Amino acid sequence: MLTTIGLALLVAAMPAPAQPVDVDAAFAFAATQLAATHAAVPSGRYPQHTESGGAWYVPSSRAWTCGFFPMSLWAMYERTGDSAWRTMAEARTSPIAPDRYKTDTHDLGFMLHTSFGYGYTLTGNPNYRSVDLQAAASLATRYNAKVGAIKSWDFQEPFPVIIDNMMNLELLFWSAENGGPSSHYDIARQHAITTAREHVRDDGSSYHVVDFNPTTGLPAARPGEPDPYRTHQGLGDETTWARGQAWGIYGFTMTYRFTDEQPFLDTAQLMADWYIDRLPADSIPYWDFDAPASPSTPRDSSAAAVAASALLELAGYVDGDDRIRYINAAEAALASLAGSGYLAAGTSSDAILLHGTYNYNSNTGVDAGLIWGDAYFLEALLRYEDLMASLADGDADRDRDVDLDDFVILKRNFGSDGWWTEGDFDGNGAVDLDDFSALKRNFGTTSVPEPASLTLLALGALTLRRRR
Incomplete structure (x- = not known):
C-alpha cells in the first residue's frame, strides 16, 4: 500500500488543506464592525476599548492606541483590494500625522507604524514613508x-x-532599511539585548517593568519601590502579565527577522514555549498567568491575538516539532477567538473580539473589546490564511512535506468524525477514503521550499506583505 502511495507524486501547486478557523466568516464579521465604527466615530477620534453595554470608549485626544483602528482598516484593504477600505484607512491614518514629532512617548510605533507604515507597504505613498521616518527619528x-x-x-x-x-x-528597524540612519538599527538592536537580559527570566517568563538609573545605566529601584523589577499592569512584581508575555514573543520574533541573530530567536522561543505550556484549554490566557484559574478571572483575548500572530511568524523560522507546535498553538487560539465564545457576533459590542483586559489594576477595559486585540486578530488571520494556502493536501502535521508521518496521522484518525480532525483534508467533518486519496495523490511532495535566506523566511511569500 505504501509503495502505491509513494508512486503518486504531484509537483504542481496544491490546494490548501481544510481550515479549522473560518477565516472568511471572521473577516465578514470584522467588515461589519469596522464599517459601523468608521461611520459612528468622528473624524480624528479613535476607539480604544468598549465600555459596559458594548459601545467604544473614544478618548478626546489621540492615545497610544490610535494606530490600531487604521491598522484594522488597512488589513481589510489588504485582504479585499476594495478601494472603499483604502479610502477609510486613509481617512483614519492622516489625522495621526502630527504625532510624528512627539518625543514624550515610546508608543510611536503603535501610533504611526501601524498606520502610516502599513499604509506605505500597501500603497507606496511617499508621504506615508516621510511621516514614518520622522516618527522613527522622534x-x-x-x-x-x-x-x-x-x-x-x-x-x-x-x-x-x-x-x-x-x-x-519595528519602526526603528524599518527606518534603517528605508532611508533613516543606521543608528536606528543599532538602537533597536541594543534595546532588544537589554530587554532580553533584564526583562526575561531564566525560565522564559517576563517582568513588565524594569527601572534604570539613567546615569549609571544599571537597574535601580525608583523612589518608593523596593525593587527595580516590577509590574504595572500585572498581578504582582513576580508574576507574568499575559499581554506583556505576548508583546515579548512578538517583539523578539520581529527582532530576529531584522537581525538574523540566533539569541533573539532563542529568546522568542523561550518565551513562546513558556506561554504555550501554561495556556488554559481554550488557548486564551487569563489576564495574568498567576491569576486564579477560575471562571470569574478575566481572560485577555488581545494577548491571545498578539501571540497567535507572533507564533505564526515564529513558525517560519524553525523546523520540525517546534514549527508544528507553534502553528498548532496559533491555530488553537484563532479557532477560539473566531468561535462563539470570543467573537462578538450576536452581541451588543462594537468590537470584533470580546473578553479582553486592558488594565485590570485600574479597572479599565476589563472583560471588554480592545482595539489592538481586533487589529492583531486580523493580522493573525491574514498570516494564517497565507500559511494554509501554502500547504499541500495531505500535510497533516504542517511540516512542509507529505510523508509517512502524515499517513500515520490519517491512519490513527481514520473513521473519526468532528469539526476538525487531523487527516480531514477536505473539511467534510470525517476522516475517510477521500482524505486517503488526497494523501496518496500528493505523497512525496514538498509544499513550501526552504527560503534562500533568513531575511526572506516567511510562511509563504505572501507573508512578507505584512512586514510593515
Whole structure:
C-alpha cells in the first residue's frame, strides 16, 4: 500500500488543506464592525476599548492606541483590494500625522507604524514613508546609550522600560532599511539585548517593568519601590502579565527577522514555549498567568491575538516539532477567538473580539473589546490564511512535506468524525477514503521550499506583505 502511495507524486501547486478557523466568516464579521465604527466615530477620534453595554470608549485626544483602528482598516484593504477600505484607512491614518514629532512617548510605533507604515507597504505613498521616518527619528531621541534602552514613560521617573516597548522597535528597524540612519538599527538592536537580559527570566517568563538609573545605566529601584523589577499592569512584581508575555514573543520574533541573530530567536522561543505550556484549554490566557484559574478571572483575548500572530511568524523560522507546535498553538487560539465564545457576533459590542483586559489594576477595559486585540486578530488571520494556502493536501502535521508521518496521522484518525480532525483534508467533518486519496495523490511532495535566506523566511511569500 505504501509503495502505491509513494508512486503518486504531484509537483504542481496544491490546494490548501481544510481550515479549522473560518477565516472568511471572521473577516465578514470584522467588515461589519469596522464599517459601523468608521461611520459612528468622528473624524480624528479613535476607539480604544468598549465600555459596559458594548459601545467604544473614544478618548478626546489621540492615545497610544490610535494606530490600531487604521491598522484594522488597512488589513481589510489588504485582504479585499476594495478601494472603499483604502479610502477609510486613509481617512483614519492622516489625522495621526502630527504625532510624528512627539518625543514624550515610546508608543510611536503603535501610533504611526501601524498606520502610516502599513499604509506605505500597501500603497507606496511617499508621504506615508516621510511621516514614518520622522516618527522613527522622534522615537530615537528617547534612547539612553548608558542604559542601552529607550525610555518608556515620563510619568514614572527616572527611567522605566516596559516589555511592551519591544513592539515599537519595528519602526526603528524599518527606518534603517528605508532611508533613516543606521543608528536606528543599532538602537533597536541594543534595546532588544537589554530587554532580553533584564526583562526575561531564566525560565522564559517576563517582568513588565524594569527601572534604570539613567546615569549609571544599571537597574535601580525608583523612589518608593523596593525593587527595580516590577509590574504595572500585572498581578504582582513576580508574576507574568499575559499581554506583556505576548508583546515579548512578538517583539523578539520581529527582532530576529531584522537581525538574523540566533539569541533573539532563542529568546522568542523561550518565551513562546513558556506561554504555550501554561495556556488554559481554550488557548486564551487569563489576564495574568498567576491569576486564579477560575471562571470569574478575566481572560485577555488581545494577548491571545498578539501571540497567535507572533507564533505564526515564529513558525517560519524553525523546523520540525517546534514549527508544528507553534502553528498548532496559533491555530488553537484563532479557532477560539473566531468561535462563539470570543467573537462578538450576536452581541451588543462594537468590537470584533470580546473578553479582553486592558488594565485590570485600574479597572479599565476589563472583560471588554480592545482595539489592538481586533487589529492583531486580523493580522493573525491574514498570516494564517497565507500559511494554509501554502500547504499541500495531505500535510497533516504542517511540516512542509507529505510523508509517512502524515499517513500515520490519517491512519490513527481514520473513521473519526468532528469539526476538525487531523487527516480531514477536505473539511467534510470525517476522516475517510477521500482524505486517503488526497494523501496518496500528493505523497512525496514538498509544499513550501526552504527560503534562500533568513531575511526572506516567511510562511509563504505572501507573508512578507505584512512586514510593515
